[in-house]
Amino acid sequence: xxxxxxxxxxxxxxxxxxxxxxxxxxxxxxxxxxAADLACRSAGITKENLDxxxxxxxxxxxxxxxxxxxxxxxxxxxxxxxxxxxxxxxALRQACYGVASGAYDxxxxxxxxxxxxxxxxxxxxxxxxNDGTNRxxxxxxxxxxxxxAYAKRYAVDEEELRRVVARIAEKNHYxxxxxxxxxxxxxxxxxxxxxxxxxxxxxxxxxCAGVADGAAAAIVxxxxxxxxxxxxxxxIKALSLVAGDGSGLxxxxxxxxxxxxxAAAATDAYSQAGITEPRFELALAEVxxxxxxxxxxxxxDLGFSEPxxxxxxxxxxxxxxxxxxxxxxxxxxxSFGHPVGATGLRMYYEAxxxxxDQAPExxxxxxxxxxxxxxHNLGGYPGEMVSFVGIVGTELG
Amino acid sequence: xxxxxxxxxxxVYVPYYRLDRAAISQVMGxxxxxxxxxxxxxxxxxxxxxxxxxxxxxxxTDQVPEALWFSxxxxxxxDKTNATTIHAALRLDKAVSALDFGGAVRSAxxxxxxxxxxxxxTLVVSSDLRVGFPTSVHESVGGDAAAAILxxxxxxxxxxxxxxxxSSATAEFIDHWRxxxxxxxxxxxxSFTEQAYGLLIEQAWEDGLADSGLAxxxxxxxxxxxxxxxxxxxxxxxxxxxxxDDLLDTIGNSGAAHSGLLLSxxxxxxxxxxxxxxxxxADGVEVLIFRTTDALATGRPVxxxxxxxxxxxxxxxxxxxxxxxxxxxEQPRRPPPGRPSAPAALRNSDWKYGFVGSRDVTTGTxxxxxxxxxxxxxxxxxxxxxxxxxxxxxxxxxTVDRLAYSPSPPVVFAVVDFDGGxxxxxxxxxxxxTEVAVGDRVVMTFRRFHTADGIHNxxxxxxxxxx
Numbered sequence: 001x002x003x004x005x006x007x008x009x010x011x012x013x014x015x016x017x018x019x020x021x022x023x024x025x026x027x028x029x030x031x032x033x034x035a036a037d038l039a040c041r042s043a044g045i046t047k048e049n050l051d052x053x054x055x056x057x058x059x060x061x062x063x064x065x066x067x068x069x070x071x072x073x074x075x076x077x078x079x080x081x082x083x084x085x086x087x088x089x090x091a092l093r094q095a096c097y098g099v100a101s102g103a104y105d106x107x108x109x110x111x112x113x114x115x116x117x118x119x120x121x122x123x124x125x126x127x128x129x130n131d132g133t134n135r136x137x138x139x140x141x142x143x144x145x146x147x148x149a150y151a152k153r154y155a156v157d158e159e160e161l162r163r164v165v166a167r168i169a170e171k172n173h174y175x176x177x178x179x180x181x182x183x184x185x186x187x188x189x190x191x192x193x194x195x196x197x198x199x200x201x202x203x204x205x206x207x208c209a210g211v212a213d214g215a216a217a218a219i220v221x222x223x224x225x226x227x228x229x230x231x232x233x234x235x236i237k238a239l240s241l242v243a244g245d246g247s248g249l250x251x252x253x254x255x256x257x258x259x260x261x262x263a264a265a266a267t268d269a270y271s272q273a274g275i276t277e278p279r280f281e282l283a284l285a286e287v288x289x290x291x292x293x294x295x296x297x298x299x300x301d302l303g304f305s306e307p308x309x310x311x312x313x314x315x316x317x318x319x320x321x322x323x324x325x326x327x328x329x330x331x332x333x334x335s336f337g338h339p340v341g342a343t344g345l346r347m348y349y350e351a352x353x354x355x356x357d358q359a360p361e362x363x364x365x366x367x368x369x370x371x372x373x374x375x376h377n378l379g380g381y382p383g384e385m386v387s388f389v390g391i392v393g394t395e396l397g
Numbered sequence: 398x399x400x401x402x403x404x405x406x407x408x409v410y411v412p413y414y415r416l417d418r419a420a421i422s423q424v425m426g427x428x429x430x431x432x433x434x435x436x437x438x439x440x441x442x443x444x445x446x447x448x449x450x451x452x453x454x455x456x457x458t459d460q461v462p463e464a465l466w467f468s469x470x471x472x473x474x475x476d477k478t479n480a481t482t483i484h485a486a487l488r489l490d491k492a493v494s495a496l497d498f499g500g501a502v503r504s505a506x507x508x509x510x511x512x513x514x515x516x517x518x519t520l521v522v523s524s525d526l527r528v529g530f531p532t533s534v535h536e537s538v539g540g541d542a543a544a545a546i547l548x549x550x551x552x553x554x555x556x557x558x559x560x561x562x563x564s565s566a567t568a569e570f571i572d573h574w575r576x577x578x579x580x581x582x583x584x585x586x587x588s589f590t591e592q593a594y595g596l597l598i599e600q601a602w603e604d605g606l607a608d609s610g611l612a613x614x615x616x617x618x619x620x621x622x623x624x625x626x627x628x629x630x631x632x633x634x635x636x637x638x639x640x641x642d643d644l645l646d647t648i649g650n651s652g653a654a655h656s657g658l659l660l661s662x663x664x665x666x667x668x669x670x671x672x673x674x675x676x677x678x679a680d681g682v683e684v685l686i687f688r689t690t691d692a693l694a695t696g697r698p699v700x701x702x703x704x705x706x707x708x709x710x711x712x713x714x715x716x717x718x719x720x721x722x723x724x725x726x727e728q729p730r731r732p733p734p735g736r737p738s739a740p741a742a743l744r745n746s747d748w749k750y751g752f753v754g755s756r757d758v759t760t761g762t763x764x765x766x767x768x769x770x771x772x773x774x775x776x777x778x779x780x781x782x783x784x785x786x787x788x789x790x791x792x793x794x795x796t797v798d799r800l801a802y803s804p805s806p807p808v809v810f811a812v813v814d815f816d817g818g819x820x821x822x823x824x825x826x827x828x829x830x831t832e833v834a835v836g837d838r839v840v841m842t843f844r845r846f847h848t849a850d851g852i853h854n855x856x857x858x859x860x861x862x863x864x
Binding site (some may be wrong): 046118120121122124127128129131132135136138140141142144145148149169201246252254256344383 | 494729731734742764766794797799800822835
């Protein structure tokens with residue numbers, strides 16, 4: 001069994017990201033055209049000169065035709081991919097492998113979601129015919145199982161823990177308030193969040209990701225060609241994906257305080273990228289804060305905090321914009337919004353502007369010589385999820 | 398020689414919720430009355446209540462039914478058989494025929510008579526869910542319940558009560574009626590119907606006693622059931638024997654289930670050698686007379702009618718109206734669930750209806766739902782079926798979901814670890830969201846989750862162990 005990765009074989013040379021909004025006036029096609037155009041212009045390449053396309057959308061469209069038609073791509077290989085909330089990252093992963101394999105010189109990974117046309121709250125999975133015995137719980141409720149479990153395992157007062165995750169939302173809103181593309185550009189205090197009525201377990205709507213429409217895209221080329229497009233390309237250091245076997249929902253030993261799929265993907269990614277101390281080597285991390293407890297657990301599963309200490313690191317500001325390891329500097333899913341197919345690529349977009357010193361000054365991270373960023377997605381639920389971890393860097397080697 | 402027929406086992410199910418009849422007039426300004434009525438929860442129907450009663454009846458006997466007869470006047474389906482759902486939930490063999498007896502309250506007593514008169518071990522299940530117009534007598538007097546009686550011969554096993562004899566009287570007159578499709582019954586003036594029954598009851602009673610070779614003085618208790626409360630109350634006096642409690646103050650008149658419910662309640666309190674007469678007033682009169690045996694002392698169900706009737710929580714009248722579809726409330730802004738797939742439901746019938754998981758024989762790991770490949774194992778198809786419907790478990794963790802679609806939000810959901818292994822994240826029912834706690838003990842109960850495209854989605858939930 002091997003997971004060798006493709007470290008330094010492929011580079012991102014252009015990116016684009018639309019605002020994440022309730023885009024009542026834009027269709028999926030509009031969002032795709034906008035994101036693709038931004039990415040092509042960023043890389044200085046035309047859509048005709050790109051060899052292949054991977055289009056990630058969770059449930060807004062099907063097949064490559066749904067990208068080829070609005071972009072009028074003629075005679076191109078266009079593939080639609082889906083992998084729950086890791087869909088956008090999955091599109092990039094496939095595009096990178098396509099280029100690394102030698103099959104193509106260049107490719108676009110694009111992700112988009114049009115969720116606000118449904119008229120429903122939250123995200124709703126497309127119903128697949130089944131025997132009627134599946135859980136019908138919301139994702140919020142599944143993730144709400146984390147807090148009491150974590151409080152019990154690490155003997156943290158539940159009220160205290162409530163404040164910890166509110167603090168995560170406060171941080172992400174602080175960052176999002178400094179991001180013109182974000183859905184919610186407003187600071188919200190932990191106090192306010194704690195006062196909100198619960199909707200699922202102890203979680204309020206302010207503990208949930210914003211639900212938004214949006215699209216993001218990346219242009220990837222062979223690493224040796226990268227400097228022809230851009231002076232500071234982002235080199236792909238690691239791409240790791242783990243799909244869980246659902247054992248957490250069956251195994252009484254699983255205690256809802258960790259996401260084993262995420263920990264496994266992180267271990268694989270660090271190995272591919274040659275990272276041994278992520279907390280001190282990464283300039284920033286974009287992680288999947290679909291619900292506030294997710295980000296807490298991820299700090300530990302991604303190796304930023306020792307198990308049982310993530311909560312105190314959150315309180316001490318370790319992951320703040322000016323902290324030891326800034327996390328979700330663009331506002332995260334919480335504040336930036338979560339158009340499922342676009343989210344992974346949106347995270348890459350933040351790494352793209354932060355590592356290249358192009359982020360708006362009021363939320364620009366001081367990289368302190370660190371040249372790498374981590375991108376993480378998860379899709380599914382505690383006990384049954386897919387997880388993606390990617391690492392990019394501005395330097396070869 | 399004619400075999401002695403009778404009752405091999407029995408069980409009743411009374412739903413967890415009760416409506417204070419006084420609450421009706423407090424809200425509506427009229428209606429209601431004294432005492433309490435039982436109320437099926439939003440996730441129950443006559444079929445699911447029938448399953449619970451039948452599970453109880455079969456829990457105390459080794460005898461397996463050869464036939465399952467289900468009687469209700471509030472069927473979850475017509476055209477399609479409801480007894481087949483109960484059959485699946487009980488995991489009965491395919492060769493066990495499952496039939497519905499519907500249409501009239503009388504069918505319940507009739508199916509018991511037919512079963513007793515036959516030669517098979519027949520599980521006779523009756524169930525009813527009584528709905529009335531708000532403030533009506535039906536609403537107030539009605540009750541929801543199910544009863545199950547396993548009939549058979551002395552050669553099948555020890556009879557708890559032997560059938561001695563009975564009689565039947567039939568007449569055509571308008572008492573209670575309902576057009577198919579309506580949910581609420583109408584009645585003629587009860588002074589008329591009282592006299593109509595009065596013309597029949599004495600002869601039927603005489604005939605029943607004669608058929609049993611008994612005199613009136615031999616009867617210890619008579620159980621009288623019927624939708625017509627006035628006739629039941631007044632004509633019972635004419636029998637000249639002790640009349641059993643009608644359970645109207647604590648449960649209500651459970652229609653098709655009431656004869657089984659009252660008979661079970663009387664058996665619960667009876668000693669061996671007592672003669673019990675069941676008299677049912679329904680478009681005529683049915684009389685069935687039993688004598689209890691010494692086997693009754695050890696053959697009673699683990700949960701008696703009195704226990705069921707004493708183990709309850711109050712439901713607000715407004716909630717009751719919502720549950721019965723008499724009041725609509727706004728649903729969360731989430732898509733309602735779709736209909737279950739018929740092929741998928743058939744493929745997974747043991748799981749969906751019987752709550753049968755699988756155990757990986759190579760690792761011993763329990764899988765809920767059953768799967769072909771085991772967790773932590775490279776083996777495929779090394780599984781054995783593992784019935785889990787009777788397992789008890791403990792709540793490992795839980796949450797209250799106020800966003801998810803439910804006919805009665807919020808959804809209370811728990812991760813349940815079963816004694817002896819196995820875990821499932823599953824919905825809880827018959828529970829107050831503010832009272833659930835980690836470590837609580839639960840058992841499984843068969844419920845109706847929702848209805849889509851006219852298909853009821855049945856599956857199991859967990860409910861707290863009480864009493």
